[in-house]
Amino acid sequence: MVRKRQAGTMGTSVFLCLFVILLTRCSPSECAGGSDSASHSTASTTEKPVLLNNIADAEAFISGAEVAVIGFFQDPQTPEADQFRLAAGQIAEVPFGLSSSAAVLSHYGASANTVALFRKVDSDRRDLDMNNRDVDAKKLTRFVRMNELRLVTEYNPVTAIGVMQSSLQFNLLLITDKMSPKHPERMRKFRTAAELYKGKILFILLDSNLKTNERVLSYFQLKKSQLPALAIFHTPDDEHVVLTVDEISIERVQDFCNHFLERMQKKEDKSENKPLNEEL
Structure with a gap:
């Protein structure tokens, strides 16, 4: 299942919302x-x-x-x-x-x-x-x-600050249960995919098994029964897409990322051409 949200449909930043949610449970x-x-x-x-x-x-x-x-x-x-x-x-x-x-x-x-x-x-x-x-x-x-942001960074109240301050504008969140026996293999594939987007997309892990993260799932309108899920977003305007998957694969992550990057590039191109079209 793919769920999209256009920029500006909510009045707050994705990261700011997640950051506040985490800080209500534990300060950095x-x-x-x-x-x-x-x-x-x-x-x-x-x-x-x-x-x-x-x-x-x-x-x-x-x-x-x-x-x-x-x-x-x-x-x-x-x-x-x-x-x-x-x-x-x-x-x-x-x-x-x-x-x-x-x-x-x-x-x-x-x-x-x-x-x-x-x-x-x-x-x-x-x-x-x-x-x-x-x-x-x-x-x-x-x-x-x-x-200490890494190739794949686990999101928590401590790393939240570094994530918010990162210069990367695209972020991919893997929402999954770290206690699952499938977690090591999921992480191996997620990390392999992260290598392909180094310097372009920040890959983030969010453990759905933690009670402190339940409100994050709610923010993305996800239930634990729908996991694992991927959420990719563009931090300047908060436009994001959520994808629930049966299982994580390198190819699935690539397709998801590439589609979103292409979509945002087309949006940027359209925005740049708009003033010229209006003058004509």
């Missing part, structure tokens, strides 16, 4: 600081952060991960650098690098005591000024959690 600061996920709390067995002594090291470090964090410190023994190391040890799955090289700082246009998060999915960079004495390991951890 509470969720970022209180996650009990094993992947978020287990210390890494690799020594962190990795020392980046030159530009080549830094470039290889950034290109080698979906999300990479670098601390730029002229003096690596400052209290700010100590807080950076503490945060690095608390986020096992995100690589942290540290550089005190003047050449590296200059290459990335970073001032001293700056932490930069680099992400591949939208080729974006987010900076945090560590010169503020209020910034500690806990706030640095929250900064990373809010901004």
